[in-house]
Amino acid sequence: MGLRITTWNVNGIRNPFSYEPWRGKRTFDAMFDILEADIVVFQETKIQRKDLRDDMILVPGWDCYFSLPKVKKGYSGVVIYTRNATCAPIRAEEGLTGMLCPQNSSVPFRELPDDQQIGGYPTLEQLSSLEVDPATLDSEGRCVILEFPAFVLLGIYSPATRDESRDSFRHDFIDLMDARVRNLVAMGKRVFVTGDLNISRREIDAAHAAEAIRKGSMTEDEWVSMHARRVFNQWFADGKVIGERDEGREKPVLHDICRSFHPERKGMYTCWEQRINARPGNYGARIDYVLCSLEMQDWFCDSNIQEGLMTMQGSDHCPVYAVLKDSIMFEGKETKVREIMNPAGVFKNGERQQEYTTKLLLPTSGRLIPEFDKRRSIKDMFMRKPTKSSQSTPSGIPTNPRPTAMQETALSSSESNPNKAVSNANGESRGTVRKRSDKLESPIKRSKSTIAPAPAPTNPEQKTLKGFFKPKSAPADSSEDCSAKDAELAVSQPSTSSSTTTGPSAYSQLEKQEAVDTVTKPSAEEANSREPSSVLAPEEDDAVFDPIVSKEDWSKLFTKKRAPLCESHQDPCISLTTKKPGPNCGRAFWICSRPLGPSGNKEKGTQWRCPTFIWASDWNSSS
Numbered sequence: 001m002g003l004r005i006t007t008w009n010v011n012g013i014r015n016p017f018s019y020e021p022w023r024g025k026r027t028f029d030a031m032f033d034i035l036e037a038d039i040v041v042f043q044e045t046k047i048q049r050k051d052l053r054d055d056m057i058l059v060p061g062w063d064c065y066f067s068l069p070k071v072k073k074g075y076s077g078v079v080i081y082t083r084n085a086t087c088a089p090i091r092a093e094e095g096l097t098g099m100l101c102p103q104n105s106s107v108p109f110r111e112l113p114d115d116q117q118i119g120g121y122p123t124l125e126q127l128s129s130l131e132v133d134p135a136t137l138d139s140e141g142r143c144v145i146l147e148f149p150a151f152v153l154l155g156i157y158s159p160a161t162r163d164e165s166r167d168s169f170r171h172d173f174i175d176l177m178d179a180r181v182r183n184l185v186a187m188g189k190r191v192f193v194t195g196d197l198n199i200s201r202r203e204i205d206a207a208h209a210a211e212a213i214r215k216g217s218m219t220e221d222e223w224v225s226m227h228a229r230r231v232f233n234q235w236f237a238d239g240k241v242i243g244e245r246d247e248g249r250e251k252p253v254l255h256d257i258c259r260s261f262h263p264e265r266k267g268m269y270t271c272w273e274q275r276i277n278a279r280p281g282n283y284g285a286r287i288d289y290v291l292c293s294l295e296m297q298d299w300f301c302d303s304n305i306q307e308g309l310m311t312m313q314g315s316d317h318c319p320v321y322a323v324l325k326d327s328i329m330f331e332g333k334e335t336k337v338r339e340i341m342n343p344a345g346v347f348k349n350g351e352r353q354q355e356y357t358t359k360l361l362l363p364t365s366g367r368l369i370p371e372f373d374k375r376r377s378i379k380d381m382f383m384r385k386p387t388k389s390s391q392s393t394p395s396g397i398p399t400n401p402r403p404t405a406m407q408e409t410a411l412s413s414s415e416s417n418p419n420k421a422v423s424n425a426n427g428e429s430r431g432t433v434r435k436r437s438d439k440l441e442s443p444i445k446r447s448k449s450t451i452a453p454a455p456a457p458t459n460p461e462q463k464t465l466k467g468f469f470k471p472k473s474a475p476a477d478s479s480e481d482c483s484a485k486d487a488e489l490a491v492s493q494p495s496t497s498s499s500t501t502t503g504p505s506a507y508s509q510l511e512k513q514e515a516v517d518t519v520t521k522p523s524a525e526e527a528n529s530r531e532p533s534s535v536l537a538p539e540e541d542d543a544v545f546d547p548i549v550s551k552e553d554w555s556k557l558f559t560k561k562r563a564p565l566c567e568s569h570q571d572p573c574i575s576l577t578t579k580k581p582g583p584n585c586g587r588a589f590w591i592c593s594r595p596l597g598p599s600g601n602k603e604k605g606t607q608w609r610c611p612t613f614i615w616a617s618d619w620n621s622s623s
Contacts, residue, residue: 002301003086003324003337006037007155007288009196009271009317013045013056013079019314028059028081035306035319038086041144043157043196045077049369057366061085064366067094069141077141078195079366080155084356087341089146089153091118092364095138096145096173096180097127102363104370118147120184122176130172137173150330150340151190151296154181160198161228174199174228178249181235185253185293193254193291196271196317199232201256202240204266205286207598235291255297257290257322258304267598270305274316280595281608290322299328299337326350564619566592568610575616588616 016022022031032040047056049068057064059081067078082089094100098110098121110121127134144155156177159170184191200206203213203220212218224233225242233239237252262268269284278284290303303322324337336350346354361367563572573590590612597608604610 002326003038003341004036004321005039005041005153005192005194005290005324006035006319006321007041007043007194007196007290008035008319009043009157009288009315011044011046011315011317013042013047013077015314021309028055029061032059032062032081032083035321037321038083039153040081041153041155041194042079042081043077043155045079045141046074047077048073052366052369052371054372057369057372063088063361065089065092065094065144065146065362065364066366067141067144070139071136072140075140076157078144078155078157080144080146080153082146084360086338087148088343088346088356088360089148089362090343091116091147092362093118093145094143094364096143096176097122097134097138099135100138103368105363118145118152118184119187120152120180120189122179122183126176126179130175131168132172134176137169137176142173143177147189148341149344150337151192151293152184153192153194156193156195156197158195158197158199158228171227174231178231178235182248182253190293190296191254192293192296194289194320194322196288197232198287199228200285200287201229201233201236201259204264205268207267207269207283207285209285211601237294253293254291255294257292257297257300258320260297261300261303268305269307270320271317277595279316281597283596283598288317288320290320292322299324301325561619564590564612564614566594566610566612568592568604568606568612569594573612573614590614590616590619 010016016031017026021034024030045066045068047068051074052066061084062081063084064082065080069075069077093102093109095109098117099108101108102112109117122134130137140159142157142159146153146155154177158177159166159173161167161170181191181193200209203210203223209223213220213223221242224230224240230241231246231249233241234245234249235252235254236256239252258268267282268286269282270286270288272279272282272284276283286305288305292299300322301324304320306319306321309318324341326337327334328337329335330340336347338350339347343360346352346356346360358367366372563575565571566573569592571593574593575588575590578584578587578589591614592602592609592612594607594609597603597606602609602611
């Protein structure tokens with residue numbers, strides 16, 4: 001069985017759990033099982049160290065390696081998860097420069113002993129050519145590097161093109177990434193580069209580029225010659241480069257695995273702009289990659305995108321994967337891939353020789369973050385087998401625990417004062433019930449009722465809904481023998497026509513009386529014998545409010561305006577707000593609710609978005 005590596009820009013590490021197929025179990029190990037991956041590389045985790053939780057770090061059967069932003073909190077971020085059953089790295093680092101330090105250490109990675117370094121760090125000459133401080137380039141949590149005996153894996157989240165103020169940062173990061181990859185290859189190490197690189201290689205990889213070239217807004221040569229794309233294309237033997245290759249980049253070093261399995265496939269995009277709902281029409285770009293050293297290109301049996309996951313909402317990217325063969329040619333002989341994806345001696349001939357232990361954890365492992373070190377997940381705690389001492393209990397020892405000092409005190413006080421210990425069926429003392437009845441007395445009167453009380457429920461704590469509204473029959477003599485249940489209902493038993501009834505309020509008493517009239521349907525004589533309640537005709541308020549009219553008024557006030565219909569499809573439009581700086585910034589408008597088509601343009605007479613546009617201020621929903 002091979003080994004699968006998956007990369008995915010998740011747009012927030014918890015984001016997938018809000019959508020199918022992840023929302024069912026909502027655990028990372030279940031997510032990884034659905035992805036069928038052995039190594040998972042997430043980009044744009046958008047989380048700070050203080051927000052890390054047990055379920056992210058202590059994933060059963062998995063190890064993790066985080067790179068979190070140091071400056072912009074809750075921004076970017078990369079994490080690599082490795083399945084303990086199939087692979088374990090021998091070294092791990094954070095960042096491209098080697099200037100960052102391992103956990104609980106003040107020594108940078110590039111200054112560690114040679115046997116603890118991954119190597120390939122940018123030289124002083126390469127660093128001096130950068131405009132941005134190298135430490136700043138590594139401060140946004142954009143790279144995690146793991147080394148296996150087979151290759152060095154770089155999980156990267158490259159900066160996107162947003163505005164001109166970030167151009168220098170983006171260009172220097174691309175140059176730094178190129179230097180680290182080429183230095184590793186020059187050392188004789190095999191390299192696997194994966195992640196959201198935010199670069200499209202060719203015109204076939206970007207719908208917007210094809211449209212721009214077709215419209216004549218730019219030529220293909222101009223598009224290919226952009227700095228990031230020019231550097232990127234020089235990684236590949238088939239990369240298109242205008243003119244001579246740059247100095248130091250003469251030789252190709254990487255192979256595009258996914259494109260090699262689908263050489264001429266169009267629309268193989270991995271990212272779609274959510275703002276314009278471009279995913280249904282597949283108007284996107286391929287900017288997520290799985291790349292390998294040239295000598296590794298025969299190691300893989302499959303590679304593809306998984307565009308079907310979270311098709312409408314959630315992340316604006318889809319996962320991309322590559323599958324290593326079960327057996328590969330390694331250093332001149334056929335080798336099981338798991339042997340070279342673990343420390344020496346863990347696997348032999350594809351069979352595991354050593355069980356995974358915490359001794360295999362590296363200093364940069366998430367499990368060794370001080371907040372999580374020497375801790376276990378709740379699942380692991382429940383899976384622990386009980387000891388023999390806890391399984392067997394001597395027969396002579398009673399199972400009931402001894403009462404605590406507080407319980408003994410309560411028992412002794414109850415015995416010394418038995419009158420206070422007598423309580424009603426609901427667990428309240430009779431004295432307490434009487435006090436409550438005294439406080440709830442009301443001047444509202446009602447006559448005697450001859451209706452028999454409902455039978456008591458089997459559970460003395462449980463009352464039926466009917467029992468709250470049926471009046472109690474008058475007892476032979478109303479005195480201190482009043483039951484606790486009657487007191488709990490807060491309705492005392494009347495003995496004469498002038499006796500008063502108790503209740504929470506006059507309004508609640510009226511509700512009870514109306515319910516009795518409805519449920520029991522008394523005769524006309526019984527109805528005439530009842531005294532009217534004082535709350536039915538208040539003298540100080542003659543106004544009558546119709547609740548139905550009030551409800552309609554409120555509904556009109558808060559009901560959203562009816563959306564206009566688009567011209568081509570007669571579908572309800574959607575409302576958006578202008579964010580572009582200018583005189584119309586902040587204005588709302590209506591457009592067709594359908595997604596853009598593959599061309600990226602609004603089209604008449606097709607199933608895609610039509611040109612309908614209406615300013616919200618110009619739309620009158622009543623017309």
